[in-house]
Amino acid sequence: xxxxxxxxxxxxxxxxxxxxxxxxxxxxxxxxxxxxSGLREVGFSELPGAAALSLARLAHExxxxxVVCSPEEAAAIRMALGTDFQxxxxxxxxxxxAAGDQKRIATPASAVASxxxxxxxxxxxxxxxxxxxxxxxxxxxxxxxxx
Numbered sequence: 135x136x137x138x139x140x141x142x143x144x145x146x147x148x149x150x151x152x153x154x155x156x157x158x159x160x161x162x163x164x165x166x167x168x169x170x171s172g173l174r175e176v177g178f179s180e181l182p183g184a185a186a187l188s189l190a191r192l193a194h195e196x197x198x199x200x201v202v203c204s205p206e207e208a209a210a211i212r213m214a215l216g217t218d219f220q221x222x223x224x225x226x227x228x229x230x231x232a233a234g235d236q237k238r239i240a241t242p243a244s245a246v247a248s249x250x251x252x253x254x255x256x257x258x259x260x261x262x263x264x265x266x267x268x269x270x271x272x273x274x275x276x277x278x279x280x281x
Contacts, residue, residue: 135192135196138161138192138197138198142159142196142197143197145157146159158199158200159198160199160200160201160202160220161190161192161193161196161198161200162202163186163201163202163203163204163211164182164189164203164207166204166205166224166236167235167236168182169237169238170182172237182206182238183210186204186211187210190207190211191214191215194215199219199220200219200220200221200222201219201221201222202222203222203223204223204224204225204238204240205223205238205239205240205244205250206240208221208223208249208250209249212248212249213249220252221249221250222250222252222254223248223250223251223253223254224253225238225254226240226241226245226253226255226258227258228242228255228268228272228275229275234257242255242275242276243275243276244279246276246279246280247279253272255272259272
């Protein structure tokens with residue numbers, strides 16, 4: 135908690151000294167490529183959801199602006215920490231996309247419905263034969279979720 139508090143304070147002070155608006159300081163909870171067995175491998179005894187929520191609470195208490203969390207934890211973190219706490223959500227896989235190495239994934243629409251503020255969509259766009267079309271399809275899924 136102290137490391138996050140100090141890092142956030144230093145980032146905000148540096149921005150202020152440079153005459154810039156304060157940055158959003160975001161922590162990472164549990165990688166979306168980790169399932170329960172992978173989490174145990176790195177020393178966590180909790181399930182991913184419980185571990186991510188604990189880490190998000192620490193980040194919130196430290197004064198950070200939000201966290202990176204899987205779409206599976208977004209709703210619980212949103213409920214626990216409110217709408218002002220930013221949720222950056224990777225592991226986004228549009229309908230019909232391969233999961234790849236990601237273990238805890240969701241579609242753009244379900245991630246938005248779970249409370250995600252920002253979606254991270256990588257390989258489903260960058261590895262598509264038509265990246266522009268893939269990006270448009272993702273935006274379409276998000277637009278449908280918001281209507």
